[in-house]
Amino acid sequence: MEHVCAARAHANIALVKYWGKRDGPGNRPAAGSISITLDALTSETRVRFDPGLAADDIRLAGGGNDARVVAFLDLVRERAGIDTRAEVVSRNDFPTGAGLASSASGFAALALAATRAAGLTFDDAALSALARRGSGSAARSIFGGFAEMRAEGEDPHAVPLLPPEDWPLAVVIAIVDAGAKEIGSTEGMRHTAATSPYYRAWLDTVAADLPTMREAIAARDLTAVGELAESNCLAMHGAMLAARPGLIYWRPTTLALLDTIRGLRADGLPVYATVDAGPQVKAICDPADADRVAAALASVPGVAATRTSGLGRGAHTIEPDTLDSA
Numbered sequence: 671m672e673h674v675c676a677a678r679a680h681a682n683i684a685l686v687k688y689w690g691k692r693d694g695p696g697n698r699p700a701a702g703s704i705s706i707t708l709d710a711l712t713s714e715t716r717v718r719f720d721p722g723l724a725a726d727d728i729r730l731a732g733g734g735n736d737a738r739v740v741a742f743l744d745l746v747r748e749r750a751g752i753d754t755r756a757e758v759v760s761r762n763d764f765p766t767g768a769g770l771a772s773s774a775s776g777f778a779a780l781a782l783a784a785t786r787a788a789g790l791t792f793d794d795a796a797l798s799a800l801a802r803r804g805s806g807s808a809a810r811s812i813f814g815g816f817a818e819m820r821a822e823g824e825d826p827h828a829v830p831l832l833p834p835e836d837w838p839l840a841v842v843i844a845i846v847d848a849g850a851k852e853i854g855s856t857e858g859m860r861h862t863a864a865t866s867p868y869y870r871a872w873l874d875t876v877a878a879d880l881p882t883m884r885e886a887i888a889a890r891d892l893t894a895v896g897e898l899a900e901s902n903c904l905a906m907h908g909a910m911l912a913a914r915p916g917l918i919y920w921r922p923t924t925l926a927l928l929d930t931i932r933g934l935r936a937d938g939l940p941v942y943a944t945v946d947a948g949p950q951v952k953a954i955c956d957p958a959d960a961d962r963v964a965a966a967l968a969s970v971p972g973v974a975a976t977r978t979s980g981l982g983r984g985a986h987t988i989e990p991d992t993l994d995s996a
């Protein structure tokens with residue numbers, strides 16, 4: 671008997687960032703994080719467990735890491751008590767591995783599709799904890815809108831804070847370089863924790879920022895959310911820069927974009943920047959201002975493209991034949 675399921679999930683960007691793991695196995699974060707899920711960055715994944723397969727057959731359009739997917743399937747097989755190999759077909763509608771959180775949407779979609787295809791029914795918390803094993807940020811993409819990764823416990827998972835319709839925001843993504851990054855997040859975090867004299871201070875910063883961010887979100891205060899998100903991002907990059915050798919994900923255009931966003935703000939437009947483990951800049955603003963922000967960012971020399979996103983929903987199942995053309 672064939673067991674198949676397909677799922678869709680969106681990437682997320684963190685307002686309070688995740689950058690560092692606990693020691694030991696299980697991919698557990700050293701601290702919590704808070705994110706928004708973006709409807710414009712989507713992964714769709716179909717998993718089919720097939721007794722006729724001798725090995726997992728992984729087809730990731732746009733690249734990706736097959737070994738990580740197989741290791742994740744092993745976790746699902748262990749939970750389900752099965753040994754069946756699977757065909758996995760997945761596609762993203764945005765560049766993979768370039769600091770646009772493709773591992774977040776990818777592993778969130780895979781967690782939902784693979785568990786259902788294996789006959790497991792996990793609640794959102796259990797699904798989020800499982801997605802974390804694939805990629806820490808994927809735990810947050812199980813939820814839509816605003817979500818918080820809770821770091822405590824043996825098997826940490828994210829929790830929802832606000833659904834997307836409760837506070838619509840826009841994120842304008844300025845793509846500087848769509849190529850895959852040289853140092854992945856897992857290695858970048860390890861290097862930062864091992865060598866940066868500012869790593870401890872970074873974790874202290876996150877501990878202080880989490881409750882403040884929760885309050886700012888509850889109050890729907892864009893200025894407070896944006897200022898804190900931008901500061902938290904710069905503190906994370908500060909810890910990376912201080913690693914030895916320094917970890918620099920930015921390109922000159924990244925800095926030009928940050929400058930442009932500060933210029934818009936000086937002109938009275940409330941827009942705030944965040945940058946992840948790549949050169950892309952994401953600008954957070956009110957949806958009514960998104961076109962103006964996108965036009966300003968697109969005019970910065972070196973910007974390849976911009977993409978505007980609203981907030982998206984959490985991981986959900988879709989018809990398996992959606993992936994037939996993938």
Ligand code: 2P0
Nearest residue numbers: 684687688805806807855856946947
């Ligand atoms: C974040 N990032 O909070 C931070 C900010 C990148 C910079 O979560 O090792 O790919 O797979 O658990 O989830 C990227 O880290 O790392 C990330 P792993 P992941 O969004």
